[in-house]
Amino acid sequence: MTIDDLKGLKFFILFGLIIFGSFIYAGATGWKWVNFTKTQKEKTTGTRATRGVYYRYHK
Amino acid sequence: MTGDNINCKKCGTTLQRRGKAMTLAMTCQSCNAYFRTGPWNKDIDNFVHSALPALPIGTKGKIENVVYEVMGFVVKQETKYHYKWREYLLFNPYMGFAFLSEYEGNWNFIWPVEENPKDNIGSETSFTYKEQKYLLYQKYRAAVLFAKGEFFFDVVDITASTVNYEFIAPPFLYGLEISDDSMLWTKGEYLSPNEVAAAFSVPINMLPPKQGRSYTQPIVTNFSEKSLLNLTGVFLFLILLSQFLFNQLASEKVVYQGKFELVQLSDQKFFVTPSFTLAENLTSLEIDIHSPVDNDWFYAEFSLLNEANGEEIIFSKEIQFYKGYEDGSSWSEGSTRGSAFLSSIPAGTYHINIYPEFGFTAKSFSMVVKHDVPIYSNYFIASFCLLLFPIGFYIRKRIIEGNRWSESDYSPYHSE
Numbered sequence: 001m002t003i004d005d006l007k008g009l010k011f012f013i014l015f016g017l018i019i020f021g022s023f024i025y026a027g028a029t030g031w032k033w034v035n036f037t038k039t040q041k042e043k044t045t046g047t048r049a050t051r052g053v054y055y056r057y058h059k
Numbered sequence: 060m061t062g063d064n065i066n067c068k069k070c071g072t073t074l075q076r077r078g079k080a081m082t083l084a085m086t087c088q089s090c091n092a093y094f095r096t097g098p099w100n101k102d103i104d105n106f107v108h109s110a111l112p113a114l115p116i117g118t119k120g121k122i123e124n125v126v127y128e129v130m131g132f133v134v135k136q137e138t139k140y141h142y143k144w145r146e147y148l149l150f151n152p153y154m155g156f157a158f159l160s161e162y163e164g165n166w167n168f169i170w171p172v173e174e175n176p177k178d179n180i181g182s183e184t185s186f187t188y189k190e191q192k193y194l195l196y197q198k199y200r201a202a203v204l205f206a207k208g209e210f211f212f213d214v215v216d217i218t219a220s221t222v223n224y225e226f227i228a229p230p231f232l233y234g235l236e237i238s239d240d241s242m243l244w245t246k247g248e249y250l251s252p253n254e255v256a257a258a259f260s261v262p263i264n265m266l267p268p269k270q271g272r273s274y275t276q277p278i279v280t281n282f283s284e285k286s287l288l289n290l291t292g293v294f295l296f297l298i299l300l301s302q303f304l305f306n307q308l309a310s311e312k313v314v315y316q317g318k319f320e321l322v323q324l325s326d327q328k329f330f331v332t333p334s335f336t337l338a339e340n341l342t343s344l345e346i347d348i349h350s351p352v353d354n355d356w357f358y359a360e361f362s363l364l365n366e367a368n369g370e371e372i373i374f375s376k377e378i379q380f381y382k383g384y385e386d387g388s389s390w391s392e393g394s395t396r397g398s399a400f401l402s403s404i405p406a407g408t409y410h411i412n413i414y415p416e417f418g419f420t421a422k423s424f425s426m427v428v429k430h431d432v433p434i435y436s437n438y439f440i441a442s443f444c445l446l447l448f449p450i451g452f453y454i455r456k457r458i459i460e461g462n463r464w465s466e467s468d469y470s471p472y473h474s475e
Contacts, residue, residue, distance in 0.1 A: 008286075043369055
């Protein structure tokens with residue numbers, strides 16, 4: 001592999017580094033790229049937020 | 060006829076021979092007749108066709124640091140498919156003769172070689188020489204439609220009496236001309252129109268416009284195929300190594316597991332797990348759920364609640380499992396297990412509120428909550444993404460090679 005090869009492959013190298021960096025970041029933060037578990041975030045207010053008795057009945 | 064001069068055998072015009080005694084056939088500048096300079100053949104050919112060489116007779120050019128002079132020009136036609144191409148005979152006093160072949164603006168520089176690269180090794184359609192595999196691209200007979208200038212051989216008779224084979228390994232080719240009593244190997248290399256124009260110091264627009272891709276035109280990349288494979292291998296190895304380390308470092312700690320029965324529900328219609336602590340910041344959480352459903356379903360909505368700040372992450376899970384016996388065979392679909400995955404959960408103390416809906420038979424479910432579990436799917440996605448580039452490279456290469464061989468009777472990509 002020569003310097004010219006590396007120059008010719010610079011976009012692939014950049015792409016590979018982005019993929020690799022993202023993979024490391026995802027692994028370190030427990031980030032699953034394709035997650036079939038759909039989540040929804042909510043912030044509970046007006047309660048002490050310790051037990052379910054304080055929450056609305058969902059179903 | 061004196062010295063380097065010779066009289067036209069048809070009109071008698073005195074002609075100068077650039078090739079001196081080496082010239083064995085030539086055309087008259089006055090009457091365009093083609094004749095042999097020696098006594099062995101007194102035929103005189105008159106061509107019906109006419110053509111103007113893009114590189115005029117007498118033009119000098121430098122190819123691979125050798126100065127060649129254009130001595131002759133011929134238009135040839137293949138006898139089966141009737142396509143035409145042009146050849147220029149080049150001469151250098153020290154290097155001998157060579158050819159420039161042009162077809163639809165695509166050029167090859169061709170020179171005779173003494174070696175026999177095939178040497179009866181390999182099949183009829185391929186051989187390997189100096190670690191390079193050459194494939195038969197075409198086998199043809201041809202005729203000269205038009206000639207102009209001087210030739211060191213009887214180009215009309217030789218062309219008519221030989222069978223030609225061309226083996227290619229772009230940008231190179233090996234040509235073989237076989238007649239009843241002779242065999243000549245030539246080697247060739249693709250030249251771009253720009254290289255030809257630069258070599259002969261002629262404007263590029265003086266040359267025939269390039270059409271399509273030459274059968275010897277290489278696939279130009281500014282990197283080697285081996286480098287691409289090596290680099291892809293390095294990235295794949297790094298990702299594999301990283302995945303291995305993630306697997307080793309993942310604690311997969313069970314922070315909660317429990318079983319819930321419908322009968323436990325009284326006034327409240329939901330379950331509440333005990334509090335559990337997630338020690339590691341921004342790690343994954345996997346919730347495995349099992350319900351003994353049998354031709355039945357189970358559904359629940361879950362709320363993971365951060366007890367410190369009241370933030371909820373709400374998700375749901377449905378489990379269904381059906382089975383039966385139909386047309387002599389049993390079938391089943393679904394599963395009694397399900398799994399939910401939560402990404403990047405901050406450290407803290409949590410509990411889960413569970414709002415279940417039971418079906419008809421199963422009246423219980425169990426749940427295991429694991430913290431800091433390895434993620435395998437990212438590894439496969441990253442590997443696939445990295446392979447996209449080389450896959451694209453090889454698809455492009457395959458398409459170009461398919462087009463290259465589309466006009467050959469010996470294509471390795473098409474079968475009749």
